[in-house]
Amino acid sequence: MKTILSAAFGLALLAVPALAHDGISIQDPYVRAMGASAKSGAVFFTIENHSDQPDRLIGASTDVSDKAELHTHKMDDKGMMQMLEVKEGFEIPAGGTHKLARGGDHVMLFGLNKTLGEGDNVHVTLTFEHAGEVEFDAPVDNNRMK
Numbered sequence: 812m813k814t815i816l817s818a819a820f821g822l823a824l825l826a827v828p829a830l831a832h833d834g835i836s837i838q839d840p841y842v843r844a845m846g847a848s849a850k851s852g853a854v855f856f857t858i859e860n861h862s863d864q865p866d867r868l869i870g871a872s873t874d875v876s877d878k879a880e881l882h883t884h885k886m887d888d889k890g891m892m893q894m895l896e897v898k899e900g901f902e903i904p905a906g907g908t909h910k911l912a913r914g915g916d917h918v919m920l921f922g923l924n925k926t927l928g929e930g931d932n933v934h935v936t937l938t939f940e941h942a943g944e945v946e947f948d949a950p951v952d953n954n955r956m957k
């Protein structure tokens with residue numbers, strides 16, 4: 812048993828360099844804009860933390876919005892879904908992931924300064940407590956459900 816465990820542990824250590832990322836990487840991002848004349852939208856993605864310490868997403872901005880806030884959905888006492896700003900941000904555990912998805916955590920965009928069409932790219936800058944700024948492009952996909 813002990814041999815099997817240490818063999819598995821050895822493999823796990825070997826697998827780490829293959830990921831080849833230090834710190835934070837962003838997977839599978841997309842943007843949703845509500846309607847053709849939408850003044851707001853949301854960005855979804857998965858955050859991977861490849862470092863050995865926890866990190867925290869604490870801010871966001873984009874090239875198409877006046878403002879971007881970290882939001883989540885919560886059920887209120889009447890059973891209605893409500894959106895609220897999460898001032899403390901989202902923690903990503905060491906070696907773990909945090910998914911922003913419809914019906915849950917998201918980056919909310921306010922004051923869209925242009926009409927976003929299907930497939931348009933939005934340039935997103937995220938600010939992390941430890942990793943600092945991480946930039947990526949996210950395509951608009953209004954048909955995606957998750």
Ligand SMILES: [Cu+2]
Binds near residue numbers: 882918
């Ligand atoms: Cu929101």
